Amino acid sequence: MSTDNALTAEQILSATEDVLRRFGPAKATVVDVARTLGVSHGSVYRFFPSKAALREAVTERWLAQAHDELRLIATETGPAAERLHRWLTTLFAAKRRKAFDDPQLFATYMTLVGENSHTVDTHIGTLIAQIADIVRDGVERKEFHPAHTDSTAHTNSAAHIGPTARAVFEATAHFHDPAHAASWSDPAADERFEALWRLILGGLATRA
């Protein structure tokens, strides 16, 4: 229970998650959220002007859960290969935790993710930009030579970084895209990720 005065957006989002977990995405309402908090539904609408806005905000928060940890890795200054490996395993671990620890909430968010494709696109854009930061560092450190991403190019110009970062993200979809969640409980999943990682690392380190 909160008093109306002390109400924060974060409290509303946490209560929304509780309500989604209890009632499922089809039945959860703003009134349920307000009741959980002991406030009027008008108080909720002051933060989130519609049910759609509330659902979008809670989806965004869920997607962004591992972002801080990932952003930290992307902005470090050590060897790029080690950082990219750690970034990818951190993302995989975060997604796996979400899928296994609370499968019902995970399924709920899959529904919300389907409703908010713009939010998902922004999320993916943020992640690819972080990979691009690490790849750029790797090129500057002479660890990576991903000129092969443009076969007509003679230099490692900045124009290749974006497509390379996207290729790394898509190449590892098996180990972060919820569409593949069913395969994450495979006891060989980590070993398979490492085989994939070595393939990607080899590709990044190739001289054109």
Next chain:
Amino acid sequence: MSTDNALTAEQILSATEDVLRRFGPAKATVVDVARTLGVSHGSVYRFFPSKAALREAVTERWLAQAHDELRLIATETGPAAERLHRWLTTLFAAKRRKAFDDPQLFATYMTLVGENSHTVDTHIGTLIAQIADIVRDGVERKEFHPAHTDSTAHTNSAAHIGPTARAVFEATAHFHDPAHAASWSDPAADERFEALWRLILGGLATRA
């Protein structure tokens, strides 16, 4: 219409696909299939002892549709990089055709695929074995040096071929796994595939 005597398994599977397309996977029955062919349902059961066996067989046939073309590429003797690229683009084109040309049947098969995970595993095993054949040729031709798939290894022993082939298959999931079908209509899909291909090719060509 067929006479009972001339009935073949292939005819039954084609009729089953028609019935699935018309009634959907939930409502399609063996009796519908028999009626379409103008035979008794007993005649159908002589080929497929149960409705489950029939659904499995039609799923297998659907999954295997591009297999012959892919197997041919895998058993050629030219440069491995060109063959692997052609193998992957052929697979992507076949999957994309299935998804776009007949979306309703595609959705139907997604249901059947969910019911027959063993059939899918066998299908994937066959595809990875074909990639392994090409990768093995590439290693023998000194085009590929994928020893990096086992960081403790000093040789390109046969033991690395399997994990490398699986890594190539998983790295390209974005461009053949039906879970990603929604992104295949992206006008940049081919360009993104090529960026991914160059990353993979770089990884395969890397010296450990």
